[in-house]
Each structure stands twice: as C-alpha cells, then as structure tokens.
Amino acid sequence: MSVQERKERxxxxxxxxxxxxxxELAERQGWEAVTTRRLAERIEYSQPVLYSHFRGxxxxxxAVALEGAAEMAAALRAAARAADGxxxxxxxxxxxxxxxxxxxxxxxxxxxxxxxxxxxxDEETPEPLKDAFAAxxxxxxxxxxxxxxxxxxxxxxxxxxxGLATLTRAGRLPPEDAERRVELLVDRLAVx
Amino acid sequence: MSVQERKERxxxxxxxxxxxxxxELAERQGWEAVTTRRLAERIEYSQPVLYSHFRGxxxxxxAVALEGAAEMAAALRAAARAADGxxxxxxxxxxxxxxxxxxxxxxxxxxxxxxxxxxxxDEETPEPLKDAFAAxxxxxxxxxxxxxxxxxxxxxxxxxxxGLATLTRAGRLPPEDAERRVELLVDRLAVx
DNA sequence: ATTCGATCCTAGCACTGCTAGACAATCAAG
DNA sequence: CTTGATTGTCTAGCAGTGCTAGGATCGAAT
Numbered sequence: 001m002s003v004q005e006r007k008e009r010x011x012x013x014x015x016x017x018x019x020x021x022x023x024e025l026a027e028r029q030g031w032e033a034v035t036t037r038r039l040a041e042r043i044e045y046s047q048p049v050l051y052s053h054f055r056g057x058x059x060x061x062x063a064v065a066l067e068g069a070a071e072m073a074a075a076l077r078a079a080a081r082a083a084d085g086x087x088x089x090x091x092x093x094x095x096x097x098x099x100x101x102x103x104x105x106x107x108x109x110x111x112x113x114x115x116x117x118x119x120x121x122d123e124e125t126p127e128p129l130k131d132a133f134a135a136x137x138x139x140x141x142x143x144x145x146x147x148x149x150x151x152x153x154x155x156x157x158x159x160x161x162x163g164l165a166t167l168t169r170a171g172r173l174p175p176e177d178a179e180r181r182v183e184l185l186v187d188r189l190a191v192x
Numbered sequence: 193m194s195v196q197e198r199k200e201r202x203x204x205x206x207x208x209x210x211x212x213x214x215x216e217l218a219e220r221q222g223w224e225a226v227t228t229r230r231l232a233e234r235i236e237y238s239q240p241v242l243y244s245h246f247r248g249x250x251x252x253x254x255a256v257a258l259e260g261a262a263e264m265a266a267a268l269r270a271a272a273r274a275a276d277g278x279x280x281x282x283x284x285x286x287x288x289x290x291x292x293x294x295x296x297x298x299x300x301x302x303x304x305x306x307x308x309x310x311x312x313x314d315e316e317t318p319e320p321l322k323d324a325f326a327a328x329x330x331x332x333x334x335x336x337x338x339x340x341x342x343x344x345x346x347x348x349x350x351x352x353x354x355g356l357a358t359l360t361r362a363g364r365l366p367p368e369d370a371e372r373r374v375e376l377l378v379d380r381l382a383v384x
Numbered sequence: 385a386t387t388c389g390a391t392c393c394t395a396g397c398a399c400t401g402c403t404a405g406a407c408a409a410t411c412a413a414g
Numbered sequence: 415c416t417t418g419a420t421t422g423t424c425t426a427g428c429a430g431t432g433c434t435a436g437g438a439t440c441g442a443a444t
Binding site: 227228229239240242243248249 | 399400401402403
C-alpha cells in the first residue's frame with residue numbers, strides 16, 4: 001500500500017505545483033500569458049500531464065480561484081477582528097477587500113472575472129466561495145439596518161466593492177480618490 | 193473629386209457593417225465566437241480587409257464599445273427625463289443602466305469588461321464615454337448630498353451599478369432579488 | 385527475469401490573430 | 415486608346431492557442 005500512497009502524495013504535490021505556477025505566472029504576466037505550453041514547461045512536464053489533473057485550462061483557473069477565496073476569507077476576518085465597533089469593522093473589511101483585489105489582481109480575476117467553471121449562488125457553489133461570502137456577511141450583517149435582509153445587504157455592499165475594485169483596476173476610475181470613495185460607501189450604506 | 197468621395201462613403205459603410213456584424217455576432221454567440229475569420233466571412237470580404245479598417249480585434253471591440261456608450265447615454269437620459277423628482281429620477285436611471293447591461297451583455301462587456309484599447313478617466317477618453325458618464329452625473333449630481341463632490345458620488349454609484357450588473361450576469365448574485373437590491377442602493381446612496 | 389499496467393511524451397489536430405506577397409481592378413498620363 | 419502606376423483585395427502562410435490520440439517507457443508484481 002505504501003507505494004500507492006507515495007504516488008498519490010506525489011500527484012497531490014504536483015497538482016499544487018501546477019496551481020501555484022499558474023497563479024504566479026498569471027500574477028507576473030497576466031492570465032493571457034498562462035498557456036498550457038508555458039505552464040507545462042515551468043513545471044517541467046509535458047502538456048498532457050496538466051490534463052491528467054484538470055479537465056482543461058478553465059479548471060486550473062478555477063483552482064486558483066478557490067485558493068484565492070480561502071485567502072480572501074481569512075484576510076477579511078483578520079481585518080474585521082482587528083477593528084473595534086461596527087462602523088470601524090465595516091471600513092476595515094472594505095479596505096481589506098479592495099486591498100486583496102489590488103494586491104492579487106490575477107487571483108481576483110480568476111475568482112470573479114474569468115470563467116473558472118465554478119458555480120455561484122447555488123447549492124453546488126464550492127465551500128471556499130460560500131465561506132468568503134460568509135466572511136462578508138458576518139461583519140456586514142450587523143449594519144444592514146432595520147427590516148433589511150442581511151444577505152441582501154451583503155450582496156449590495158459586495159457589488160459596490162466589486163465595482164470599485166474592477167473599475168479602478170481597469171483604469172475606469174482615478175485611483176487617487178479610492179480612499180474617499182470607500183469612506184463614502186461605508187458612510188452611506190452601513191447603518192450604525 | 194466625386195469618385196474619391198464615393199469611395200470614402202463606401203468605405204464608411206463597410207466599416208459600419210463590420211462593427212454591426214461584430215456586435216450582432218457577439219450578442220448572439222458571445223465574444224469568443226467573434227473571430228476574424230468568421231467576421232470576414234459574414235461581411236463577405238477576406239480577413240485582411242478588417243485590418244484595413246482597424247488595427248486589430250481590440251479596435252473592433254473598441255468601436256462596438258463606443259457605439260454602445262452613445263446608446264447607453266441616450267437611454268439613461270431618456271429614463272431620467274421620464275421621471276419626476278430626484279429620487280424617482282435616480283431610481284429610473286439605475287434601472288435603465290441595469291436594463292441596458294442585461295439586454296446588451298456583449299456591448300456592456302466591450303465597454304467595461306474587455307480590452308477595447310480605450311483610455312478612461314483621462315484626457316484622451318473618447319467623447320461617447322465621457323458623455324455616458326456625464327449622463328450619469330446629470331442625474332446623480334442632484335443627490336450627492338452636502339459637501340460631497342458630485343463626480344465622486346457618481347463614481348461610487350456607478351461602481352455599485354457596475355458591480356450589480358456584472359455579478360448578476362455572471363451568476364454570482366441571485367437574479368430574483370435584483371429589484372430589491374436596486375431599491376436599497378438608491379435608498380441608501382442617494383440623499384433626497 | 386518477465387509480464388503487464390500505469391505513466392508520460394511526441395506529434396498532431398483544428399483553431400486563433402495577424403501579415404507578406406501575388407494578383408486584379410482602377411485610375412491618370414501620354 | 416494605350417500604357418503605367420496606384421489602389422484595393424485575396425490567397426497562403428506564420429506562429430501561437432487548447433486539447434488529444436497513440437506509442438514509448440518505466441516500475442511493480444509475479
């Protein structure tokens with residue numbers, strides 16, 4: 001049995017290597033540079049090996065997205081924990097979200113911009129994605145206001161953050177006012 | 193001179209045909225189906241003809257984006273005009289925006305999601321894009337609230353709309369609550 | 385040592401955006 | 415009217431993409 005176990009372990013290691021390499025390459029040179037050939041070369045295996053781990057490029061993107069979702073959830077919870085009071089928590093959460101998007105643009109794209117073949121707002125939504133939403137909900141539910149469904153409020157707040165993140169990074173919004181926009185978002189949306 | 197004029201006219205007609213065909217194809221089968229070969233076949237010319245009008249596929253996307261921006265600006269103004277009072281105008285504007293995004297997903301993608309090689313938030317931003325933002329500003333400026341820069345407020349509101357539009361269409365938000373989210377967005381952000 | 389099955393790679397398919405060079409139609413000059 | 419040059423357009427092809435069939439190779443079990 002030990003032989004088979006070792007093989008499975010090695011396969012798992014290689015799979016993580018693929019995901020990590022794809023992420024690094026995407027973060028350095030953008031997703032358009034992540035081709036199956038380049039990726040195969042980096043991990044020092046041939047192309048078909050990739051397809052023994054993933055159905056295709058989409059699934060690799062999806063794997064990066066899941067990894068990112070877990071990290072984002074952790075970052076959001078850490079930021080919320082470090083702040084005192086509802087209003088400060090929400091502001092910290094918002095900044096942490098936008099910070100994550102700015103520091104990990106490729107991962108953020110994998111999560112929300114590209115097609116990673118993942119289900120959303122659905123029963124089949126993978127756990128890390130549901131958990132990332134839950135991390136938002138934990139803090140934002142406190143400030144939804146009277147008679148407003150916490151989940152609905154969270155969705156709206158999230159949409160605001162997502163819009164700010166994508167439009168800013170795409171050069172659609174002047175970056176210098178980013179902080180003022182966050183302040184306004186929190187002030188208006190959150191009921192404290 | 194007349195001969196040259198006729199030729200220029202014909203060229204202009206063909207250019208509009210290219211853009212219209214690209215848009216239609218994208219709207220019907222998605223942008224990934226818009227290949228230079230297919231596009232060339234549809235307009236009944238060879239591929240290189242496309243490159244005598246546009247530098248490449250990006251520029252074709254950009255042309256569709258500009259066309260869409262002009263239409264969106266008109267739709268936003270029409271919606272705002274038809275409503276009475278600041279609050280109703282803002283709500284109508286928001287619905288018109290989301291409606292445009294939903295009815296013209298490919299065009300919306302060309303404008304904000306894909307790389308059409310267009311400048312933004314910049315001096316070189318093409319007129320139709322600046323005008324679409326202006327259309328938002330006209331209505332939203334009224335409800336920015338005391339001491340809040342109208343342009344900054346418009347950017348935030350726009351980000352909210354953009355987030356709702358993209359997350360909903362990507363299946364990240366349950367579509368059935370769309371209207372309630374718009375209501376909440378308007379109620380919270382707009383100061384009436 | 386030999387079989388046999390899992391593992392991996394070479395080679396190739398059909399497609400992409402884009403372009404060089406050949407060709408034909410059109411025009412101005414003699 | 416015939417040239418010659420200039421447009422305009424097309425055929426053919428390049429380098430790259432995601433993905434896969436089929437054969438070679440290696441290691442484990444007999």
